[in-house]
Amino acid sequence: MDKNITERLRLRVSQHFLDSIAVKQEAEKILPAAVAQGVIAMTHCLQSGGKVMACGNGGSAADAQHFAAELIGRFERERQELAAIALTTDSSILTAVGNDYSYDEVFSKQVRGLGKPGDILLGISTSGNSKNVVKAIEAAKKLGMKIIALTGNGGGKIASLLDSNDVHLCAPSTRTARIQETHLVLLHSLCDGVDHLMLD
Ligand SMILES: O=C(CO)[C@@H](O)[C@H](O)[C@H](O)[C@H](O)COP(=O)(O)O
């Protein structure tokens, strides 16, 4: 392998780490209090018989699934199963609703089908503008659900839909990869906080 290529790639990787660290350091200054609000809301919802529904596209779909797995399975410690579902996993629902209605409706129809007042919608969008997440939030709010939104890029359209009952965790970056990396820390912080309130 050409030494120049190796060196160029090594520098790019170093820069990814440095950029990711910088966004996380900025996030640490502005987001912990809002995460605490999210933890309290989620714990209250779960202990009152409610559930958390999570959605997002692409990497954020993976994040939604990752989060639901840690509530149903476990995070770092053993505890009871917690009611969480990712709205990104049923390919029959996703293809039928996408085909018969619109891809914009794939999450909102599940929210209307499964959601109850007191449940939480965890909506994840790095741009804050994905229409299917926006419509899911609109549907959830109509049902009396609370929203925990993970966004970036200033929050996009999603920011304008949220009110003081909701929790907005906006990663301070415009770059999708950096926002997603910060979202993972936020999701693990939510898991850790719920475990802390339930187990300690
Ligand atoms: O994971 C990545 C890029 O890192 C992509 O798959 C990305 O998630 C997709 O482009 C999504 O469709 C972006 O949607 P959003 O985060 O803006 O709502």
Ligand SMILES: [Zn+2]
């Ligand atoms: Zn995890």
